[in-house]
Amino acid sequence: MALDNKILDEINELKRKYEDERSCLLPALYLFQREYGWLSPEALERVAEILNIPKATVKGVSTFYAMFSHKPMGRHLIQLCTNVACMIMGGERLLDILKGRYGLEPNLTTPDRRFSLVIMECIGACDTAPAMLVDTDLHGNLTEENIIGILERYE
Amino acid sequence: MNSRESVLLKNADRPGPAGIDEYGEWGGYRSLHKALSMEPGQVLDEVKKSGLRGRGGAGFPTGMKWSFAVADPQTQKYLLCNADEGEPGTFKDRIIIEKNPHLLIEGMVISAYAVGAASGYIYLRGEYPKAKDILLRAIKEAYEKNYLGDSILGKGVVFHLHIHCGAGAYICGEETALIESLEGKRGQPRIKPPFPVNEGFSSKPTVVNNVETLANIPYILEIGGDEYAKIGSPECPGLKLFSVSGHVKRPGVYELPMGVTLREIIYTHCGGIRGDRKLKGVIPGGVSTPVLLPDTIDCPMDFFHLGKVGSMLGSGAVIVFDETVDMVKVCLRITKFFEHESCGKCTPCREGVSWLRAVLERMSNGSGRGGDKDLLTEVSNNIAGKTFCPLGENAAAAVQSFVNNFGDEFKEKIKSG
Numbered sequence: 139m140a141l142d143n144k145i146l147d148e149i150n151e152l153k154r155k156y157e158d159e160r161s162c163l164l165p166a167l168y169l170f171q172r173e174y175g176w177l178s179p180e181a182l183e184r185v186a187e188i189l190n191i192p193k194a195t196v197k198g199v200s201t202f203y204a205m206f207s208h209k210p211m212g213r214h215l216i217q218l219c220t221n222v223a224c225m226i227m228g229g230e231r232l233l234d235i236l237k238g239r240y241g242l243e244p245n246l247t248t249p250d251r252r253f254s255l256v257i258m259e260c261i262g263a264c265d266t267a268p269a270m271l272v273d274t275d276l277h278g279n280l281t282e283e284n285i286i287g288i289l290e291r292y293e
Numbered sequence: 294m295n296s297r298e299s300v301l302l303k304n305a306d307r308p309g310p311a312g313i314d315e316y317g318e319w320g321g322y323r324s325l326h327k328a329l330s331m332e333p334g335q336v337l338d339e340v341k342k343s344g345l346r347g348r349g350g351a352g353f354p355t356g357m358k359w360s361f362a363v364a365d366p367q368t369q370k371y372l373l374c375n376a377d378e379g380e381p382g383t384f385k386d387r388i389i390i391e392k393n394p395h396l397l398i399e400g401m402v403i404s405a406y407a408v409g410a411a412s413g414y415i416y417l418r419g420e421y422p423k424a425k426d427i428l429l430r431a432i433k434e435a436y437e438k439n440y441l442g443d444s445i446l447g448k449g450v451v452f453h454l455h456i457h458c459g460a461g462a463y464i465c466g467e468e469t470a471l472i473e474s475l476e477g478k479r480g481q482p483r484i485k486p487p488f489p490v491n492e493g494f495s496s497k498p499t500v501v502n503n504v505e506t507l508a509n510i511p512y513i514l515e516i517g518g519d520e521y522a523k524i525g526s527p528e529c530p531g532l533k534l535f536s537v538s539g540h541v542k543r544p545g546v547y548e549l550p551m552g553v554t555l556r557e558i559i560y561t562h563c564g565g566i567r568g569d570r571k572l573k574g575v576i577p578g579g580v581s582t583p584v585l586l587p588d589t590i591d592c593p594m595d596f597f598h599l600g601k602v603g604s605m606l607g608s609g610a611v612i613v614f615d616e617t618v619d620m621v622k623v624c625l626r627i628t629k630f631f632e633h634e635s636c637g638k639c640t641p642c643r644e645g646v647s648w649l650r651a652v653l654e655r656m657s658n659g660s661g662r663g664g665d666k667d668l669l670t671e672v673s674n675n676i677a678g679k680t681f682c683p684l685g686e687n688a689a690a691a692v693q694s695f696v697n698n699f700g701d702e703f704k705e706k707i708k709s710g
Contacts, residue, residue, distance in 0.1 A: 158477075161475060161476055165458070199478060204461030205460040221382075222382065222539075222576075222626055225623070227539075260379065264381075264536060264612070265546070267539075271420065
């Protein structure tokens with residue numbers, strides 16, 4: 139596939155960064171996730187082949203890290219923090235708002251595949267708690283009133 | 294002391310990151326010129342004299358760590374920057390990277406020169422996508438200006454720098470887990486010894502330093518180790534970034550001398566408690582550090598003094614709780630965090646923290662059982678000291694601090710159950 143060739147080129151580029159190819163594993167998983175939105179069993183197999191690492195090892199590593207998805211995700215990923223600083227500033231109440239407006243619950247995707255929701259363990263935005271990442275955009279000082287307005291910008 | 298010009302947060306209130314030209318106008322990379330005119334051993338001596346201790350949480354003397362790596366006979370060495378800022382409540386390294394990326398890069402080049410490392414990696418947490426783009430651009434600029442590469446400033450000094458992104462695992466902030474992750478493995482801590490300074494990345498001597506630690510290096514070179522050692526607490530001197538969150542009027546990152554008191558941070562710098570409510574408790578260094586009661590807030594914030602009141606400086610992440618907060622709920626949330634982040638390698642941590650969470654959950658629901666308070670203590674005691682890394686131990690100590698300091702609230706949860 140053309141797409142895979144592009145990833146192959148990027149992985150070959152990556153190999154120059156490291157003495158041992160095994161170090162390319164996390165970056166390679168990121169590349170496949172970037173292209174396909176998630177890491178399918180086939181994607182994990184491709185990574186194993188390309189880097190010559192046992193399939194089981196690739197799966198073992200991939201599933202260790204919270205930011206790798208092993209099921210299809212929505213077009214936009216909402217990463218909402220509910221750790222201590224966000225919790226005491228009202229972060230948990232935002233979950234009710236998301237459920238009410240989009241029927242969205244943690245680790246699920248809306249039926250129209252617009253949003254997926256993941257609960258985060260501190261995204262380092264505690265001074266603007268409660269906060270969330272939508273894809274790669276950071277949004278802080280969230281309230282029950284403003285969160286929907288922010289999310290409506292993501293089609 | 295408060296009028297001191299910012300060093301780590303220089304011009305950080307401006308929008309966007311400082312580019313290499315701007316950084317140069319403020320005197321940036323002057324310390325690198327100075328360092329490269331010295332012998333590596335002289336640079337190391339300045340850092341030793343400065344009394345700088347690691348800002349990631351453990352507070353290990355930086356100069357001593359470097360000297361162990363220097364003493365190792367293997368010639369190929371690595372410098373790793375720990376930018377896996379995952380300790381809940383901490384957001385200081387993000388500010389350095391997003392506002393002053395060249396301060397970190399300059400600190401790394403000087404450090405690499407002192408320890409004899411020809412290549413290095415910044416292990417950046419996956420949750421900071423914006424920081425990654427900023428760093429990539431800054432590294433490119435530094436290569437173009439010959440501050441990185443095969444002959445830095447034309448002096449034959451070699452240092453290559455790359456970014457490696459984590460993918461959402463708190464444990465990778467532990468240095469041996471970070472190295473495992475960089476090697477493409479699950480981020481599970483290694484047994485020590487051997488320490489990374491002798492056997493680290495690719496089994497080579499490896500220095501792992503936090504972002505803030507490295508960002509202090511150019512300033513130490515600029516004013517000299519002896520001058521730097523005069524800042525703040527004599528026991529552990531220097532500048533410290535405090536990430537303040539929770540119920541204060543002005544949350545944010547503050548650059549203050551080591552040894553500033555919690556009272557000054559909360560009431561002077563952050564304007565006091567929101568709504569002028571009463572202070573109920575404060576976590577001084579991220580959720581891994583035991584919670585303190587209001588009667589201890591006159592304690593100086595440094596690695597030395599916080600230990601005397603039963604807590605730790607950790608990453609300097611101050612989380613402030615007003616009188617309305619349900620402390621059992623906070624304790625439960627912290628324990629859920631540790632349960633989620635336990636890497637699963639050591640049974641006492643993997644199983645024990647789940648047990649703690651289960652007991653706290655039923656207490657929080659109002660269905661606690663008689664003896665639950667003692668059960669929390671018993672389980673905690675079976676985690677502490679029985680694991681490879683401090684994660685389980687920190688979870689146990691955090692729970693114990695909540696139970697000890699807010700015992701009545703925990704008792705209440707049993708009575709009402």
